[in-house]
Amino acid sequence: MKDHPELQYVGLDVADTRDRAREFMQRYGWTWPSIVDPQRRRAKKLGADYQPFVAVIDADGRIVATYAGGGEKSIWEGLIARLPEEG
Numbered sequence: 001m002k003d004h005p006e007l008q009y010v011g012l013d014v015a016d017t018r019d020r021a022r023e024f025m026q027r028y029g030w031t032w033p034s035i036v037d038p039q040r041r042r043a044k045k046l047g048a049d050y051q052p053f054v055a056v057i058d059a060d061g062r063i064v065a066t067y068a069g070g071g072e073k074s075i076w077e078g079l080i081a082r083l084p085e086e087g
Contacts, residue, residue, distance in 0.1 A: 003073075004080060008032070014040050015051065058083055 011034035013021040018036050025034060037043055046055045050068040056079045058064050065082040067075060 007080070010035065012037050012042055012046075012048070014038065014043050014048075054079060056080065056082060 009030075009032040011021075011025070011030070011032060013034050014037050016024065016036075021034055021036060025031075035042065040048075043049075043053070046053070046063070047066060048055070048068070052068070052070065054065075054067045054071070054076075055063050056065040064084070065079045067079055069075075
């Protein structure tokens with residue numbers, strides 16, 4: 001995330017209360033918006049049935065890559081590489 005300041009991030013919290021999610025984000029210094037989704041409606045629309053789950057969405061709102069599982073730098077870089085080049 002620090003390696004890619006040009007990207008924008010949004011969290012989708014399916015497991016915590018709003019307060020617990022806020023505490024978690026503060027603990028790690030994350031500042032992006034987080035959407036509370038306890039019924040997992042938004043998560044289901046993305047195809048997220050596992051945590052953590054990443055959806056890479058292009059500037060036009062299209063999902064270009066998804067990944068379910070823990071994050072390693074090489075995985076993140078591979079997902080980001082699937083974004084189209086801006087012209």
